[in-house]
Amino acid sequence: MSRDYKSSQANSAINTFNNGHNLRNGKVHWMGLAASIAILGSIFFLSTDNAKATRNEALVLAPNTALDISSETITAPATRITLPLAIPQGSAGNGTGTREKPTFSQPKNSAKQTQPKLPENNIDWRTATVKSGDSLALIFARQGLSPQQLDRVMRADKSTAALKRLMPGQQFTFHIDNDQLQHLVYKIDALNTLNIRRNAQNEYVVATDTREMESRITNTTGVIDSSLFLAGMAAGMSDNLIMELAGIFGWDIDFVLDIRSGDHFTLVYEELYLDGHKQRDGNILAAEFVNRGKVYRAVRYVDAKNRADYYSPDGRSMRKAFIRTPVDFTRISSRFGKRYHPTLKKRKNHHGVDYAAPRGTPIKAAGDGKLTYVGRKGGYGKTVIIQHGGKYSTLYAHMSRIKPGSRRGKRVRQGETIGYVGSTGRSTGPHLHYEFRVNGVHRNPLTVRLPDAAPIKAQYKADFLNKAQSLVAQLDVLQRTNVALNDRGE
Numbered sequence: 001m002s003r004d005y006k007s008s009q010a011n012s013a014i015n016t017f018n019n020g021h022n023l024r025n026g027k028v029h030w031m032g033l034a035a036s037i038a039i040l041g042s043i044f045f046l047s048t049d050n051a052k053a054t055r056n057e058a059l060v061l062a063p064n065t066a067l068d069i070s071s072e073t074i075t076a077p078a079t080r081i082t083l084p085l086a087i088p089q090g091s092a093g094n095g096t097g098t099r100e101k102p103t104f105s106q107p108k109n110s111a112k113q114t115q116p117k118l119p120e121n122n123i124d125w126r127t128a129t130v131k132s133g134d135s136l137a138l139i140f141a142r143q144g145l146s147p148q149q150l151d152r153v154m155r156a157d158k159s160t161a162a163l164k165r166l167m168p169g170q171q172f173t174f175h176i177d178n179d180q181l182q183h184l185v186y187k188i189d190a191l192n193t194l195n196i197r198r199n200a201q202n203e204y205v206v207a208t209d210t211r212e213m214e215s216r217i218t219n220t221t222g223v224i225d226s227s228l229f230l231a232g233m234a235a236g237m238s239d240n241l242i243m244e245l246a247g248i249f250g251w252d253i254d255f256v257l258d259i260r261s262g263d264h265f266t267l268v269y270e271e272l273y274l275d276g277h278k279q280r281d282g283n284i285l286a287a288e289f290v291n292r293g294k295v296y297r298a299v300r301y302v303d304a305k306n307r308a309d310y311y312s313p314d315g316r317s318m319r320k321a322f323i324r325t326p327v328d329f330t331r332i333s334s335r336f337g338k339r340y341h342p343t344l345k346k347r348k349n350h351h352g353v354d355y356a357a358p359r360g361t362p363i364k365a366a367g368d369g370k371l372t373y374v375g376r377k378g379g380y381g382k383t384v385i386i387q388h389g390g391k392y393s394t395l396y397a398h399m400s401r402i403k404p405g406s407r408r409g410k411r412v413r414q415g416e417t418i419g420y421v422g423s424t425g426r427s428t429g430p431h432l433h434y435e436f437r438v439n440g441v442h443r444n445p446l447t448v449r450l451p452d453a454a455p456i457k458a459q460y461k462a463d464f465l466n467k468a469q470s471l472v473a474q475l476d477v478l479q480r481t482n483v484a485l486n487d488r489g490e
């Protein structure tokens, strides 16, 4: 249960976080947490080994997705072997016995390599292993294939560029007939295989076959003693999974300031397997976090456009429409309201918040919206204004550089970089001047009540509620099981 903690793990967690913004692929919206995470790093070092967790492997909650091994996938044999085209009689055929591409697995030892021979329909597969210093030309030449054939293969499709990234130990599997390449199989990596086939018109047709990892659904729970990270590690969670959990609830819970001993969490998540070996954790499907007795629950939903997001079981977004702080700042150099203006040397109303940050620090769009101003704007210097629906707008000033490609009317997504911290216009040093307006009126960005992001769309609501119900039922089961375990005086 205990796991050695190393500082490098903490750093990697933070790096993963910083590099992990991925709004487009339906990943969690992380930005709101950026400042907290920098502080979380220090929490790693506070204490050790006192987080309690229970992991409940016995509860299998949902059917696993079937392992998708495409019939196109070929695991190349280690040595030259002869394979029957047709599936031998009596084998567990699936009705596609005459398919051109056989599926076979790597023989365990040479004694077992003798395959049943069907002389009328044999394919002579030859395997070549990439050696140090090899080139594609050399590999083709060793098979007796002309440079012209290699050239035709390479021109067939741009995906053949994968053939150029040779690493010693990789394998090519050739089917050559009458000195003509008929079929070439090249395993790009564990998931992707390139198949190049000669068709009846004597053209090479290229296809990349991608295997999907098998998703197994599992669950875990943890009780916090000192920090989410220690409890997460004790619960067997990877750094990424802990960050994802923090990202889901980070809009409601400040994981530095709000956390108390005894807070606990439960999650149902995917583990991704390939050939029976776990590759990595997948997505969190449902999670519960109890903070000072208050229960927060979230369910993941993927819509028809393949966009994933987290919602409360009744369909409210777990996110806010705006991130509170659109930049990773070092300090707040000026607050909202009356102040003495250092440049103008008089008292003036400050309509925003100034965040001091190093020149070049990325500035993020606080919410989804449309650019309504891009360019220089008097004392504001290089400025961007975003309109968010009819009611809200945000302004970002003194940029050193506006993100290239920005123009009026362009849509931006929450967390997307729109420019970089600078000191253009009337400014004494690099900082972001940030304004938040509601119906045209300036509001304090630090305290204004941020609206929730849009709830589940009406067209998905019924489907969402249906799926959420089953996930919530799983959380309930886990909750009861853990209470029972804890009551036994664990």
Ligand SMILES: [Zn+2]
Pocket: 334, 350, 352, 353, 354, 432, 433, 434
């Ligand atoms: Zn300012």
